[in-house]
Amino acid sequence: MACSSPPCGICDSKQKCVPSTAWCFECNEGLCDECKEHHILNKASKSHGIIPVNEFQKLPCLIGDHKNCKDLTDINDVVCRIKSSNMMLEIENSMREVTADLQRIQKNRAGNLLSLKLHRQTIKQEIQKARQTVNNHFDRLGRTLLKELHIIENNERKKISKILASVERKEKEIDELQKSLVSAVLNMACNSPLCGICDFRQKCVPSTAWCFECNEGLCEECNGHHVLNKASKSHGIIPLNEYQKLPVSVLQIADSCKSHSEKYQAYCHEHECSCCTKCIIEEHKNCKDRTDIHDFISSIKSSNMILEIENSLREVTENLKKIHKNRTGNLLSLTLYKEDIEKEIRKSRYEMNEHFDRLERELLKELQTIENAERRKINKILESVERKQKEIDGLQISLAIIKQHASDLQTFLVSKQIETELVDTDRIIQSIQDNRELSDVIISYQTNDKMKSLGNISKFGEIVVQTSQRNMSLVRQKIKEAQTRVADKTKGSHGSFDHQYDIIKTEKDPCFIVTVKPSEDAFNFGLDGRYRLRLTSSCFILEDIEKMTSKCCWPYDIVRKYGKRGIEKEFAITVGRRNVLGEGTVEFKCSSLFHPGKIMRLFQIIIKKMQSDLKH
Secondary structure (H helix, E strand, O other), rough: OOOOOOEEHHOOOOOOOOEEEEOOHOOOOHHHEHHHHHHOOOOOOOOOOOHHHHHHHHHHHHHHOOOOOOOOOOOHHHHHHOOOOOOOHHHHHHHHHHHHHHHHHHHHHHHHHHHHHHHHHHHHHHHHHHHHHHHHHHHHHHHHHHHHHHHHHHHHHHHHHHHHHHHHHHHHHHHHHHHOOOHHHOOOOOOOOOOOOOHHHOOEEOEEEEOOOOOOOOHHHHHHHHHHOOOOOOOOOEEEEHHHHHHHHOOOOOOOOOOOOOOOOOOEEEEEEEEEEHHHOOOOOOOOEEEHHHHOOOOOOOOOHHHHHHHHHHHHHHHHHHHHHHHHHHHHHHHHHHHHHHHHHHHHHHHHHHHHHHHHHHHHHHHHHHHHHHHHHHHHHHHHHHHHHHHHHHHHHHHHHHHHHHHHHHHHHHHHHHHHHHHHHHHHOOOOOOOOOOOOOOOOOOOOOHHHHHHOOOOOOOOOOOOOOOOOOOOOOHHHHHHHHHHHHOOOOHHHHHHHHHOOOOOOOOOOEEOOOOOOOHHHHOOOOOEEEEEHHHHHHHHOOOOEEEEEEHHHHEEEEEEOOOEEEEEEEOOOOOOOOOOEEEEEOOOOOOOOOHHHHHHHHHHHHHHHHHOO
16 A cells, blocks of 8 residues: 555565654654664664654755755744845845846847947948049059050150151152153143244244253254254253153252352352352352362263162162051051050959959958857847846746735745845846946957058059060162262362272271260161261261171261260261261260260361362
8 A cells, every 4th residue: 555654664675564753864764653763772873863754744955955054944933024024125126126237238238239230331331432442543543554555655656657757758759759750840732842942933843852951842953953053062952752751850950040040150069059150259259169060060971870879769769668667567566565555454453353352342241250240249148138037027027926915935935036036147247247248349440551551552554665676677788889989979070089088998097986866867877776986088987886887978078067965975967968868967975985075086187187188
């Protein structure tokens, strides 16, 4: 049968069910009356603590968890005093204070959550503003570089176009010398010019020949008389068909003085012009370097000068075509270079955009990560606070009900439970304060120092203008020969002076290393770079330093000016129209070993020596 109270432990081991009347704390079992008596009399157990079983059943906590506790009070005494004491009022006040603290914590953390959102929006705006600043800065740099590229390209195009214009002008001049454009000057009623003599007789007879001295056409009959006439038999007469083949530039050459309308009688080498008798008297009477024009032209057609000039014209034409092709190609390459540079600028700009876009994405991602982490911390606190607040709210409701309806014992037990909860809640609040979990979390954006120094980046890069020497061979030998031989023929009638123009180089000739400064005249003369300047007894010679070959020769009599420039170690030489390639000025810069003053002194000594030789 089942027992109503704990069975006696000793009897239970004998398989007897005897209710216990006492409880032994040391043996931790119940005892019936008989076994209790033996238990007390037994020497081994007579000192054990034994109480009635009904008392044991009233104090299960004492028997179990609190059997060793010394600070124990009879619950009946506490229950009797609870309603007369302030315990309930203190508990209610504590609950209100804890509730207020929890509400303040909740409001604080909720406000911090809202401020985090505002901070995130502010930081995003700052990042976007910084990104826009970067974009604007690099856009401005890109525009500046493109503008610089456009200016440089235009400047280079102007230089090349200027050269092309000069080349085209020279091509036209050479072409005009080679073309047969006689129809442009023959504006007559007949297909061929009329005979001038017959026209004077009011007869319309086509001419078959042309007299340059009379500057009129001749029919066959008049041509026969013209040749036999003593006054006109020395006139230059050519068939009309040959005359019509002459270029306009030749046809327009006047054989008489424009100022005095008289025939040319002499040629002044000092002023490089033809003179009539009146010109000699009025303007050239003190000029010593004059030649009778008839002696000068008597052998000009039988000499090789015309042939050499024709060859030179062909060579110059070929050179001009090469130069034209070269510069036109450079204009095209400039366009290609510009397109390549623009592609590089756009590529650099795209790479910068990609780089800063990636930095922006990473920074925004970092911002989101940090905000989420801080939100989780705050939400964790809010959840704990809300949970405790719900518990306190439940306890407040329970306390109000117990005060009205519960027994004194129940009131005491609930009060102690509420006290425990309040202590636990206060410990949590204190822990939150001690761990500084109520401090506002502020997230902000700090600009990288390198971003602050973006203004120091004033350029993406630089547009570099380089020159690359093309392998373009220009024909120069024939032209140089023509120069020297034309110089020889200029005074060909004075046999005693011929030795002055023979180009004889000797080891004793003064030589200087010079650099030709870039200019249009230097380009037209085909001069560029460093040369050896040799001063012979008759001319200047510019030689290739390595090959020792002549690049240019200027006889002293075609040099119009020479002298030092304003800049140290620089001087210039100006040649006149008798130079085959035309007049022009070439500027030189001496090497560090020489001074232009020495060249000038030597040049003056050579000129004085030549003048002395001429007098003798």
